[in-house]
Amino acid sequence: MFPNPSLMTRIAAGKFTGLMLGIFGFFITPYILPDADLLIRWGVLLWYTTFGAIIGAFGVFTYHPILKLPMPWWFRDPLIGAWMNFVMVFFTYDFMQATMNHVFGPDGLITSPWWFAAEGAVMGLIIGYAALRFGGEGPETVANEGP
Numbered sequence: 001m002f003p004n005p006s007l008m009t010r011i012a013a014g015k016f017t018g019l020m021l022g023i024f025g026f027f028i029t030p031y032i033l034p035d036a037d038l039l040i041r042w043g044v045l046l047w048y049t050t051f052g053a054i055i056g057a058f059g060v061f062t063y064h065p066i067l068k069l070p071m072p073w074w075f076r077d078p079l080i081g082a083w084m085n086f087v088m089v090f091f092t093y094d095f096m097q098a099t100m101n102h103v104f105g106p107d108g109l110i111t112s113p114w115w116f117a118a119e120g121a122v123m124g125l126i127i128g129y130a131a132l133r134f135g136g137e138g139p140e141t142v143a144n145e146g147p
Contacts, residue, residue: 005136011056013134017127018052019045033099040095047088048123055080055124056131062138073128073137081124086117 022045029041055077064071089096096113104111135141 005138005141007057007060007135007141010059010131010135010137010141011053014052014054014056014059014127014131015049016052017130018048018050018055018123021052021123021126022046022048032103051081051084051120051123052127052131054084055127056135059128059131059135059137060141073132074125077128077131078121078124081127082117082121084124085120086114088120089113089116 025044025048026041029036029044033040058076058080059073061076062071063069093113096116097111100108100111100113100115
């Protein structure tokens with residue numbers, strides 16, 4: 001989209017996409033979980049904005065130096081997204097369990113809160129694509145920074 005790759009453009013694109021997903025989550029949360037506190041809604045909004053910034057910043061790494069393997073965006077960004085939501089479930093397990101039970105019922109197919117890791121992978125893929133499309137990828141994004 002832009003002629004030169006830029007880390008700041010990549011982070012901004014990730015944050016903007018995360019913000020849009022967060023705004024969607026902010027407004028859809030009362031329909032999914034009517035008794036959700038306003039802090040939960042703000043948490044969703046801010047979580048996905050931060051989520052997008054981190055995925056945008058990780059776009060510099062396109063090669064794993066220890067494993068000696070390439071890390072394309074379609075692998076790296078969903079992995080980061082899944083990991084971030086996986087860690088989030090550790091801190092909010094009870095709330096996530098209550099949410100899944102409320103949405104899908106106690107005998108539903110996907111009542112485990114660990115499904116949020118899969119949701120993070122999908123969000124990471126969406127955010128990663130937007131960051132790649134607008135900001136580029138790889139070490140050349142850092143080379144163009146500065147005056």
